[in-house]
Amino acid sequence: MQHKVTRRAVVKGGLLLSAIVPALGWIANAGAAAADLPPLDTKAPAAVTLGFVDDVSAVDAAANPTYAPGQKCANCEQFQGKPKDARGGCVLFPGKSVPAAGWCKVWRQKP
Numbered sequence: 001m002q003h004k005v006t007r008r009a010v011v012k013g014g015l016l017l018s019a020i021v022p023a024l025g026w027i028a029n030a031g032a033a034a035a036d037l038p039p040l041d042t043k044a045p046a047a048v049t050l051g052f053v054d055d056v057s058a059v060d061a062a063a064n065p066t067y068a069p070g071q072k073c074a075n076c077e078q079f080q081g082k083p084k085d086a087r088g089g090c091v092l093f094p095g096k097s098v099p100a101a102g103w104c105k106v107w108r109q110k111p
């Protein structure tokens, strides 16, 4: 059985490859970039609104009824760092990093 490689197939393959290669580079750099992000300021308006704290031990449980022991940025669905990273990006605070031991009101269990 003989396969013919058409010019159309070559062009389509080239276009697909040119789309995939930059995406792979972006994904590979995403982890490293998150570690280099500036820390989220706990006094930033969005941080204040969401009750963000740098250290989960500072959470006022009475004022945050959704808080439960064990919750922290490291095990939150929005945390973009790896499990053992001290800091990582957060989907809710683009361009900033949050500590693994932080917390905010929209914490949600990482699947």
Ligand code: SF4
Pocket (backbone or CB within 6 Å): 052, 072, 073, 074, 076, 077, 078, 079, 090, 091, 092, 098, 102, 103, 104, 105, 106, 107, 108
């Ligand atoms: S959304 Fe999750 S990772 Fe982001 S600050 Fe809140 S608890 Fe931390």
